[in-house]
Amino acid sequence: MSQTQSKESSQVPDLSTDKTPPKEEVEEEEKPPYYKRITDDDLYRNSSQYRMWSYTADHLREKRSETCQRATEVVNRKLEEFVNTHQDELTEEDMKILKLKASPLTMDEELKLINFYSKKVQVIAQHLNLPTEVVATSITFFRRFYLENSVSEYDPKNLVHTTIFLACKSENYFISVDSFAKKAKSSRDAILKYEFKLLESLKFSLLNHHPYKPLHGFFLDIQTVLHGKVDLKYMGQIYDRCKKRITDALLTDVVYLYTPPQITLAILLMEDEQLVKRYLGMKFGKEETPEEGDIDSKKKDASAPDTEDTESKDKESTKKAPEDINFDKLFSVIEECKQTLKNSESVSTEEAKRVAAKNYYCQKPDILLQKLKRKKEATDLEDGEPTSKKQKLDE
């Protein structure tokens, strides 16, 4: 009977506290003809996260470039209109300035602004003391919104609270809009204004598979597979560090390119490469059914003090690995994911300010001209004092 169940419980540790299916009874039973079990991978492939929000690197770039291009066209058209309607008033110098300064954001600049504000979403959500999953979902919603929309269409600062508020509701962590507004020092109207737009841009896909659950699962499984060969206290420490790294990973593109378990393994790899290698090696048969001595010789690193018995090891290590998982392939995927994580850099406040100002002025050329005019007048008065020093471009 319970072959199907024990498989599930070993992959879903959260449930094991509640129902422990009788593992011992596992026996080959005659399956009906056409018996096919939907695997957990099948389930993931059916999730909206996979169907709607997973991309290849090329596809992702294409998607961003489309969004950016659409926005660029609008901005340029409006600039042109502005020039046309103000033809008589615009001096040659004005035109020069417009050409130079009032240009739509590039795809790269857009991304910088999105990344900067994603981090802001995280900081604010954490500041509001929201549970990890809510913080994670806030970040995810925000970034997905800006895959569909450009920062020139919706100013990111107007969506920060909206995404956090919707994430709270979606993760079943309800706060009334009034008390949320109070805590976040925002207003009810500002928070709700784009809620519909947000839901629509999210393509009504609200359920996220964050890597925290796989992390929990891998930790339980590592402790089983490498039973007695890992120090529990050490494991506890890297667990906490990994959890933090996961939240950071949500601020990057890896969420679109890899599955949650892949991301988790990549993060584990950053923490302790040896551990991951040993674990995956035993799990997916890099070395065919490792012998006792084999393993012993490998646990030189500090992470694996020799503790307790090893009797349960045999049972675990001879467990059949899923046929379609190949160690080398898996390892190269997570290595690649790790590199992507490593190469993701954060955006400085200065840079973000610069881009935000550019985003603002390209949409408000009149304000740009006025501002420069005023500045020029000021410098004329001060008789040629250098101005560039305190050039401040906030809105």
Add this chain to the structure above:
Amino acid sequence: MSNPNYSKEKKVGEGTYAVVYLGKQLASGKSIAIKEIKTSEFKDGLDMSAIREVKYLQELDHPNVINMIDIFMAYDNLNLVLEFLPTDLEVVIKDQNVLFTPADIKAWMLMTLRGVYHVHRNFILHRDLKPNNLLISPDGIIKVADFGLARAVPGPREILTSNVVTRWYRAPELLFGAKHYTYAVDVWSIGVIFAELMLRIPYLPGQDDVNQMEVTFRALGTPTDKVWPEVSTFPGYNKLQIYPPPSRDELRKRFIAATENALTLMENMLMMNPHTRWTTAQCLECDYFRELPEPSNPADIKLSK
């Protein structure tokens, strides 16, 4: 209201947060239902029930779970386009003109359990299973519907509200006000539905929350620490009247048409201790589904004269 792809023809129902219309998918001519969510009335923006419904229906794809065909916004209202499901199990149970057989019951149980099994496998608790939420398609297929109270399976330390599930179908751990529970609450509900299908009347019709405990424990026995360790530590336990669990013979007398395997299934779904209550997988693999009669072909079940 208007969406070029669908027509709304007739209002068929109105709930607290939604109006349901019948309509057509214009391209295919297929009948559909549109659940229009009254968003403007909620002061906290999008309503939680609507969010839950959208969230979970978006993920679930199974023959025994209602299919969300599409979803769109119009005039600030959220519209869920659902497959057309003309009736539900509550209507069928109440309809004195419909006769159904043990094989029909078995077919309904099988379909319900399959649907809920899929929901559970996706780490979702339904939390409002009752005959009224088991809709029936024109070809007799049961579809689990209404995910307005659903939630993700909680982590080990998460605190939940026990104020879920319509009273008559509420598991004992919920009646006790447990702050943590899992899949087992849904299995209990299906167990009560199973009993109701056999009796053709509600099995545990409590009049209020206190009375629900009384009714439940009178029928199935008051749980003790022996069958459910530490159950006596729930607040209010001491005030309970202690009833003995029913003997097999008493159950046989109450459920005259039930086979031994049917009673075994029911007993295990209505196990007081949520930890020993069967999972949907255990239910699906039980002997009741392996013995005769074979479950009816859903399309052959006559739901009206």
